[in-house]
Amino acid sequence: MVKSGSFTLDGPVAIFLFEDDFSNLDVLGEKRKVAEELLGLENFKGKEESLVKVHLPVDGKGFIPLYAVGLGKKDKTSLDSYRVAGALLVKRLKRDKVSSVCVYVGESLDYKLSKAITEGVLLGSYSFDKYKTKKEEEGVKVEKVTLHGADEEGIRVGSIFAEAQNFARDLVNEPGNVINPITLAEIAQKLAQEYGLECTIYDEKQIQEMGMNALWSVGKGSATPPRFIHLVYRPQGEPKEKIALVGKGLTFDSGGLNIKTGDYMRTMKMDKSGACAVLGIMKALAELKPQVEVHGLIGAAENMPSGTAYRPDDIIVALNGKTIEIDNTDAEGRVTLADVLSYASRLKPSKIVDMATLTGACIVALGEYTAGLFTNDDEFGDEILRLSKETGERMWKLPMDDKRLRKKIKKGEADVLNSGGRYGGAITAAMFLEEFVDEGIKWVHLDIAGPAYTKEEYGYYSKGATGFGVRTLLEYILSL
Numbered sequence: 001m002v003k004s005g006s007f008t009l010d011g012p013v014a015i016f017l018f019e020d021d022f023s024n025l026d027v028l029g030e031k032r033k034v035a036e037e038l039l040g041l042e043n044f045k046g047k048e049e050s051l052v053k054v055h056l057p058v059d060g061k062g063f064i065p066l067y068a069v070g071l072g073k074k075d076k077t078s079l080d081s082y083r084v085a086g087a088l089l090v091k092r093l094k095r096d097k098v099s100s101v102c103v104y105v106g107e108s109l110d111y112k113l114s115k116a117i118t119e120g121v122l123l124g125s126y127s128f129d130k131y132k133t134k135k136e137e138e139g140v141k142v143e144k145v146t147l148h149g150a151d152e153e154g155i156r157v158g159s160i161f162a163e164a165q166n167f168a169r170d171l172v173n174e175p176g177n178v179i180n181p182i183t184l185a186e187i188a189q190k191l192a193q194e195y196g197l198e199c200t201i202y203d204e205k206q207i208q209e210m211g212m213n214a215l216w217s218v219g220k221g222s223a224t225p226p227r228f229i230h231l232v233y234r235p236q237g238e239p240k241e242k243i244a245l246v247g248k249g250l251t252f253d254s255g256g257l258n259i260k261t262g263d264y265m266r267t268m269k270m271d272k273s274g275a276c277a278v279l280g281i282m283k284a285l286a287e288l289k290p291q292v293e294v295h296g297l298i299g300a301a302e303n304m305p306s307g308t309a310y311r312p313d314d315i316i317v318a319l320n321g322k323t324i325e326i327d328n329t330d331a332e333g334r335v336t337l338a339d340v341l342s343y344a345s346r347l348k349p350s351k352i353v354d355m356a357t358l359t360g361a362c363i364v365a366l367g368e369y370t371a372g373l374f375t376n377d378d379e380f381g382d383e384i385l386r387l388s389k390e391t392g393e394r395m396w397k398l399p400m401d402d403k404r405l406r407k408k409i410k411k412g413e414a415d416v417l418n419s420g421g422r423y424g425g426a427i428t429a430a431m432f433l434e435e436f437v438d439e440g441i442k443w444v445h446l447d448i449a450g451p452a453y454t455k456e457e458y459g460y461y462s463k464g465a466t467g468f469g470v471r472t473l474l475e476y477i478l479s480l
Contacts, residue, residue: 048072087124114154221309256329361425
């Protein structure tokens, strides 16, 4: 869809412009003056996330569409400014039923800029309408975006990143009657076969035999039993490092016996966002082929109320031998992750990253656009945080050193309680998870409850799943 080429006036064109700095219009040559006048009539200033369309007279061609895309002030632009600009452009092209466009951002684009714009174009073109009998965007689709002077490798990698994120979005957007623990495991198997990954699926009997009682307890209330998914990407030759990615895979969360109200149960198909992000990352790794061994681990379950469901007051022995007392069955994600993190620790990776739509408390603390980052190693956490600024996936580090808060998950009759109460809930949830990570393993927990799913369209996101976390962790793995 995105390719490198040269800027021409043979058809629709787009030019990215800084606020009050229209020097990029020089590419139009003698047409610059008329273009600037047309933009002035539209009161276009180049502000961030602004876009106007004018019709530029071209000799022998009549008029061609010229899209001016604002980047904001030059000294305040980031890679994400370009990413968002690419998305805004492609969304407008779709509405205008324009199939191809030539884009000028500058005389030459380096790897990072080419990659960011490519990501924005592909992420912005995403839609999930497979269940609509009449598609919202029937007709012409954007098929070709030519970036003047772009870096070919940046386009290639950006395409893989964005396609992985869109793959994750597709999975998250699927409802619970389509994706359940069994079908999610089948998707993982199919992915492994197609991309040459290793894949092992453990069924409900094997889960119990392994001692994954926490995962089993959460999933046993559903008519659809849980699955444990283990994917592996192995590079050719000696790997530089071995890391584990863990994704929360609640294909639907009713809350269990502590059942959610209707408003809070709606959209709970998104409680598998962490797992879907892991699948998207594994897909991309098979294409990018970094020299790092990566294990993708998913505990897939459906949290439902029934006569076989787990109960408040239950005490469960997790895979690592620690006991968990259940305070609330709607704090189920951390219970499933207890076993998956224990399993990940047995693999002896140097690092573990888990992604989970874990707590409403994190949304209260940070809003719905920012993930909470928790870590047992500040250097590791800070590197993820640094990369998130490049990818535009907002994260903020929260503290793990409050001893009084930690006592709240130690008050029960078992080793740990699965809820520390309302206050500091995102932190106590992270503290709970840390109990299942072996000492000596660097660990980051991303609470993506807010940004994993959006009810509004913004930037390069449409309503629904965002695929949050995919690009940041891919950047990290490629940096190793």
